[in-house]
Amino acid sequence: MTAASEPVPEALYAALTDSVRRLVDVTIRSQAGVASLAAAKARIDDAADELSREPLADSFGIRPAPDGTSRAWGNVVMGLRNPFAPPLIVHHDADGRVWADVTLGAAYEGPPGHVHGGVCALLLDHILGATAHKPGQPAVTGTLTVRYKAGTPLGPLHAEARIDRVEGRKTFAVGHLATAGSVTVRAHGVFFHPHPVISDTTTP
Amino acid sequence: MTAASEPVPEALYAALTDSVRRLVDVTIRSQAGVASLAAAKARIDDAADELSREPLADSFGIRPAPDGTSRAWGNVVMGLRNPFAPPLIVHHDADGRVWADVTLGAAYEGPPGHVHGGVCALLLDHILGATAHKPGQPAVTGTLTVRYKAGTPLGPLHAEARIDRVEGRKTFAVGHLATAGSVTVRAHGVFFHPHPVISDTTTP
Numbered sequence: 001m002t003a004a005s006e007p008v009p010e011a012l013y014a015a016l017t018d019s020v021r022r023l024v025d026v027t028i029r030s031q032a033g034v035a036s037l038a039a040a041k042a043r044i045d046d047a048a049d050e051l052s053r054e055p056l057a058d059s060f061g062i063r064p065a066p067d068g069t070s071r072a073w074g075n076v077v078m079g080l081r082n083p084f085a086p087p088l089i090v091h092h093d094a095d096g097r098v099w100a101d102v103t104l105g106a107a108y109e110g111p112p113g114h115v116h117g118g119v120c121a122l123l124l125d126h127i128l129g130a131t132a133h134k135p136g137q138p139a140v141t142g143t144l145t146v147r148y149k150a151g152t153p154l155g156p157l158h159a160e161a162r163i164d165r166v167e168g169r170k171t172f173a174v175g176h177l178a179t180a181g182s183v184t185v186r187a188h189g190v191f192f193h194p195h196p197v198i199s200d201t202t203t204p
Numbered sequence: 205m206t207a208a209s210e211p212v213p214e215a216l217y218a219a220l221t222d223s224v225r226r227l228v229d230v231t232i233r234s235q236a237g238v239a240s241l242a243a244a245k246a247r248i249d250d251a252a253d254e255l256s257r258e259p260l261a262d263s264f265g266i267r268p269a270p271d272g273t274s275r276a277w278g279n280v281v282m283g284l285r286n287p288f289a290p291p292l293i294v295h296h297d298a299d300g301r302v303w304a305d306v307t308l309g310a311a312y313e314g315p316p317g318h319v320h321g322g323v324c325a326l327l328l329d330h331i332l333g334a335t336a337h338k339p340g341q342p343a344v345t346g347t348l349t350v351r352y353k354a355g356t357p358l359g360p361l362h363a364e365a366r367i368d369r370v371e372g373r374k375t376f377a378v379g380h381l382a383t384a385g386s387v388t389v390r391a392h393g394v395f396f397h398p399h400p401v402i403s404d405t406t407t408p
Contacts, residue, residue, distance in 0.1 A: 006237055006238050008237065008238055008241060009238075012238060012241055012242065012245075013241070015245060016231060016241055016244065016245045016248075017231060019245050019248045019249050019252065020224075020227060020228060020231050020248060022249075022252050023224060023227070023248055023251060023252045023255070024224060024228070024286075024287045024288065026252050026255040026256045026259055027220060027221060027224050027255060027285060027286075027287055028263070028264050028277070028278045028283070028285050028286055028287075029259040029260040029262075029263070029264065029278075030255035030256070030259050030260075031257075031258055031259060031260060032254065032255050032257060033210055033212065034210050034212055034213075034216060036254050036255065036257070037212060037216055037217070037220055037255070038216065039251075039254055040220065040251040040252075040254040040255050041216075041219060041220045041223050041251075043247045043248070043250050043251040043254070044220070044223045044224060044227055044247070044248065044251045045223050045226075046247050047227060047243075047244040047245075047247040047248045047251070048223065048226050048227045048230050048244075050236065050240050050243055050244040050247070051227070051230040051231060051234035051236050051240065051241070051244050052230045052234070053235075053236060053240070054235055055230055055233040055234050055235060056233040056234075056235060056310075058233075058310070058317065058358075059232070059233070059309070059310035059313045059316070059317060059358055060232050060233065060310060060313065061313070061316035061317060062316050073232070074232045074233075074310055074311075074313045075313060075314060075320070076311060076312050076313055076314065076320045076322075076323055077314075077320060077322065079232070079313075081231060081232050082228075082231075082232055082311060082313075083228045083231055083232075083311075084228065084288050084311050084312075105263070106260075106262070106263035106264060106278055107278075107280060107286060107287075107288050108280050108288075109263045109264065109265070109278045109279060109280055109283075109286075110279060110280065110281075111342065111344060112263070112265035112266050113262065113263060113265060116279070116280045116281060116326070116329075116330070117329050117333070117344065117345040117348070118280075118281065118325060118326030118327065118328070118329035118330050119280055119326060121322060121325035121326060121329055121348060121350070122320070122322030122323060122325060122326050123322065124322070125320075125321050125322035125325055126320070126322050129321070138315065140315060140321065140352070140355070141321040141322075141350075141352050142351075142352055143349065143350065143351050143352070144321070144325060144349070144350045144352075145347065145348070145349040145350075146325070146345075146347065146348045146349075146350075147346075147347050148344070148345050148346060148347070148348075151344070154262075154263055
């Protein structure tokens with residue numbers, strides 16, 4: 001029995017990913033000199049080597065959890081194991097409103113000091129899509145329109161969305177991003193549930 | 205004179221950032237056990253500590269380069285020092301077409317095996333915006349509409365855009381993402397140059 005057989009606590013994956021998030025931030029903001037940068041790089045390469053023995057052949061995908069739910073831990077917006085994900089913790093209110101509070105740092109920059117417009121679109125795509133989400137049946141985007149009212153400063157942000165209407169398989173959602181003071185970006189989009197995918201070619 | 209005073213070669217920043225990109229990828233895909241994950245985390249924390257002495261107070265922004273050009277090295281899409289950036293290397297053809305070839309791995313996942321729809325929007329926002337870019341005068345997004353024709357598999361992708369028309373300060377751009385076989389996402393958007401920002405209050 002090797003150590004690799006011991007179940008990995010979710011908290012360890014979360015802590016590792018948080019460490020990588022911090023590393024990403026300081027990789028951008030570091031003013032260290034050549035020797036420190038080279039030393040840090042060597043440690044990072046060692047860590048990557050340590051993690052690289054027999055990795056998953058592909059991306060994380062959606063995997064079953066022991067409790068019967070599913071895990072999208074590789075997801076770029078909300079994945080517990082994806083350092084790019086802030087991560088967005090999505091709340092579903094009883095009245096159908098979907099929202100998340102998130103703080104974006106230097107790694108999400110576009111214009112100086114501001115969130116990249118495309119990152120605003122990424123967050124809005126995700127939060128609007130979440131209005132159409134059903135357990136085990138994620139929605140995909142048909143069309144997304146994003147209107148930028150003002151620059152979105154790096155820092156704390158609020159994202160929210162609600163369903164405007166449902167027509168057949170299509171969910172029409174609206175939402176926005178806001179700072180403490182005001183709405184900076186509005187969006188509307190159409191989301192739908194794809195027909196079930198037949199992933200096994202022997203299935204009729 | 206400390207080592208920190210020695211100018212840091214651009215290639216070292218690029219190599220460090222590439223190392224962090226690889227680390228992000230294996231953080232998601234690792235199947236290592238508890239001991240390896242803990243050992244890797246310790247090395248990552250050491251590396252982050254090493255990089256963290258006197259970091260920039262804020263985000264990277266746009267900084268002057270010795271050759272008179274400017275550097276947006278923290279940019280989330282194209283930044284040389286941002287591990288989240290693939291990075292996108294944007295080409296401007298003489299006929300006005302703007303394009304980039306990029307390969308997206310596990311870190312950009314939404315639906316299993318596929319690029320997150322919001323990441324498609326992020327790339328398209330950036331490449332459409334690049335049609336309106338002028339040296340030292342980046343364009344910002346007014347409106348962006350993204351139409352998803354098919355899922356975009358993780359792997360090699362082509363992004364391109366062109367100007368449809370210009371009306372005053374507004375540039376109307378169109379573009380798409382494609383795999384080797386076909387277009388998966390189309391977009392159109394309006395971009396403009398903000399009024400000049402007076403960043404130095406002593407400047408008239």
